Every structure is written in C-alpha cells, then in structure tokens.
Amino acid sequence: MEQLKQSFDLSGHELPAALTKLIINLWPPFRGAGIRVTHLSADWRQAEVQLKLGLTNRNYVGVHFGGSLYAMTDPFFMLLLMQQLGPDYYVWDKAGHIDYVKPGRGTVKARFHVDEDLVSHIRQQTASGEKYLPQLQVEVHDQHGDVVARVHKTLYIKRKKDR
Template sequence: MSGWNKNHAGVAFGGILSMMTDPFFGLMALWQLGEGYRVWNTTATTEFVRPGRGLVRVTMLMPPEDMAEIRANLEADGVSRTNHSAELVGADGELVARTSQELYVRRHSR
C-alpha cells in the first residue's frame, strides 16, 4: 500500500482492485484463440466485500471448458459473449472482492 493506491480511509482504492483483473480474461482468450480474432471486455463489475489492506491477490483462469464454449459460440453465431469471474483475497486468505467480466469475441479479418 502506498499513497498512490489507497483511498481516504487508508485501504486499497476500489479502482485499483478492479484494475487488477481488467485485461487478463481477454488476453487469456486471445492467446488461446490465436490470430484472427478480436476480444473485448464489454462489461465488468466488482463487488467489494471487505476493505483491502496490505497484499491482495487474485488467481484468474481460462480453463479448456470456457474456451470450448467460446469456440462453439463462434462456430454457431460468429460471435461469442461469455462471463468470467475471479475472487480477490487478502494475505489472510479472506475474500476482499469478486469481479465479473463479459467477453465479446468475433473473428477478425485484416
């Protein structure tokens, strides 16, 4: 924690917690799909459960089942909209926040 990432109450600024997860679901999908696709986060929500003090961690996964759903949607409709979520936890293992994002994916021709 520093003056750059804490709020007036001395805990993690909510925008920092949201920003921790912003690009990663999209990047994970893009890396697995390869070239020829556009991937955007179209919505993102963060539910703040308790103040983030000190170290906050998040583990974000894009498992094969999620990629199979994206690929099936692309095959059927030419676009895919899927939801992905993650939990942010403090150093003590307690839940600090939950985040959810909708990914929009479509084929891209250059």
C-alpha cells in the first residue's frame, strides 16, 4: 500500500485514469450488469464502455435490458468533466433520458468524448458563479455499428465560491 501511495498522490480526490478504470470495472453494480470500461484516456477526454449480452442483463424477450443500457452510460460525462474542470467546480448529473432505437443484441458500446472547446465553453458560462446546464448526448452502438439507443444527459456545473 505504501508503494501505491508513493506512486501518486491519494490525499486529494484525483486518481490516475488507469486506476479509475480498474476501480470502475470492479464496482459491483457495473460488474454484475456486465458493464466494462474498455478505454479511459489518461487526459480524461475519452472513454469507451461496452456491455456484452448475458444472463444478468437480458430482458424478457432476450435483448439488452434498457436499465443496463442506461447504466453503462450514466457516470461518464460527469466523470470526464469533473477531471478536466478540476476541484474548483461542482459537476453533477441533473437529468437524463434514453431513446431506444432498436433491440440491442450481442456486445454494445458507447464512446464518450469531451473536447477542449466544450471545457472552455463551460468555464466561460460559469465564470461569474452561475450554474450551467449543458446537454450532452451519447449513442450506444451494436457490433455492426447500428444505433441501439441515444442517451441524453443534462449536467449541473457550477464554479465553487472563492475559487
């Protein structure tokens, strides 16, 4: 444990992306649902998540359970933005909904990308201390590249006072 503490600073709440990926993949709700983070970039700009169809995430008609499709996308915009904006900001999921496009079979994936333009825009919108509610979207694709679902997320972002 001492070597782990020396490798990176654990006194704050920032963990390296590789360790965060490992922790998320071991988290019981994701593990039990078959959700796996396959990529989390070191710069916190990209994440890829996959969900293999199995007994724990199959619905009554044999396709991906909608709750698992939503769960696989739930924390990632928040996580990426928290890390990019840093500790001077509150970042929360405020709302979300999912549009099911077609039944999900086999392995499905979602790719998240948060670029510098979005981060700069958020900083501008929150510079005076006002909250900002960006609306973001990610698509869930099957192994053929077809859209299975579109997930719409609204985040709550606000710069902390005296920062």
